[in-house]
Amino acid sequence: MKEQVHAARYWSQDPDGRLRCDVCPRRCALKDRQRGLCFVRQRLGSTLVLTAYGRSSGFAVDPIEKKPLYHFYPGSSVLSFGTAGCNLTCKFCQNWNLSASRQMETMGAHATPEAIALAAQDNDCVSVAFTYNDPTVFLEYAMDTADACHARGVRTVAVTAGYINSQPRRDFYGKIDAANVDLKFFSDASYRAFSGARLAPVLETLEYLAKETRVWLEVTTLVIPGLNDSDQELGALVDWVVEHMGAHVPLHFSAFHPSHRMLDVTRTPFATLQRARNLALRAGLQHVYTGNVLDIEGGTTFCPGCGEKLLVRTGFRVGQVRIDSQGQCLRCGIPLAGHFDPLVSPMPSP
Ligand code: SF4
Structure with a gap:
């Protein structure tokens, strides 16, 4: 093509x-x-x-929890799409068939920004996500699509490594409603060795989004055995998130599985994810989740005030809901950080 x-x-x-x-x-x-x-x-x-404008590697209607975004219209549907290529070279990439693609043949579906916005509406999607590969590399296509989505009342989501310069960062995130940004390591040496990138620009993006924009922000760290799972590195990472972004920012620790050019490292043990989560909670983060594993507690949103189980998830499905339409705890009334809407979020459980 x-x-x-x-x-x-x-x-x-x-x-x-x-x-x-x-x-x-x-x-x-x-x-x-x-x-x-x-x-x-x-x-x-x-x-x-x-060269990727108007070409997608495919579309899917997903639960928003799959991005993962746990505090952005929970239980809603998102139309996900991506193109090809990436500006990082992660040896452990979990989407490498798209991100490392040098073949434009992988981009089969032709889609204008307007067609994507219309498809989102037709499929009752609250948002469109730029995902699968990093929207930083197809910025112009993503920004035009964001404009088309907003014209139809559809929100926009970016799933990204946050490796972007300041001017495009300002322009792009001015059109984005929510983002999940990877914080892959808390070590510049590891970013260089395993992702071909640097730590400082990623931290700049995170701090910029948290402090200077209205973008709803969640953070994901893929926990890789032997690479970034020490108490020391995880502790430094969560301390930085608390200090520079705020204790309310959700942090997702997800499990690695052998992939791409990192087939010699084992899957992340469940106990490692639990250790990371407990460490982050002790450091003061209010919402810490585990991902890529079945973990009811690690997938539950707890009230930061009274500890009530507000949103209980099984996999990507939201079951028990104990918030009202404004996102307030039904027991103590404290508002949960995030975006909620009675028309699109799941109704409270009796
Ligand atoms: S500088 Fe531009 S061309 Fe080079 S990797 Fe980054 S986005 Fe791609």
Whole structure:
């Protein structure tokens, strides 16, 4: 299938004539016809283009809990889609067939921003998620789709590694209602060795979203045995989240399974996830979840005031609900952090 080329934003010209993509901290410098590391941004003559515009690797209607977002219209449906390519090179990527794709053939479905917004409405989806691969690399497509969604009253979700420069970050997140951002390690050396990235820009994105935007934010750390599961690293990570983002920000510890170029590391033991969760709760975080495992307690939202079980999940399904339509605890009345709507969130259990 022929690529659809779209003018890219965020680039500049170096004195030596190369064009530099300014979307992410890699800042790829490109000669004619060269592609950036993410593959979907390319120099063609005197300009930069996005070759993934209007092309999707596929669509799915998911529960919002699958992103994971546990405090953003719980129980609602989200239309998920992605393209191809990524600006990180994680050896443990759990979506590597899309993110590491160099083949535009993986992007079969042609979809305009308007068609995506309409499909979300037709399928009773409260939101559209840019997911599967990182929306940072298909920014222009995601932003146009976000505009089309908002014109129809559909919200927008980004699932991302947060590896993005400040100007595109401001523009992109101005059009996003909720984000789940990976915090893969709390070590710059590990980011470099296992993801081909740096820690500082990710922390900048997290702090920016928490302090300077209205984006609803949740954070995910994939816990990988032997890489980032020490008490020391996990402790430093949760202390940073509490201090720089706030104790109300939900943190998801999800289980690794052997994948891509990390097949020699075992699955994350359940006990490791429990240790991480307990450590984060002791550090003061109010909402800490486990993921990729069946764990009723680790999937339950507790009231930060009285400890009531507010949202009890089995897998991605929300069962017991003990909040009112404004997200307040039915027992003590304390508001739960997040976004709730009586029309789209599950009704309280009797
Ligand atoms: S978005 Fe892609 S082309 Fe641009 S700097 Fe990052 S990896 Fe390079």
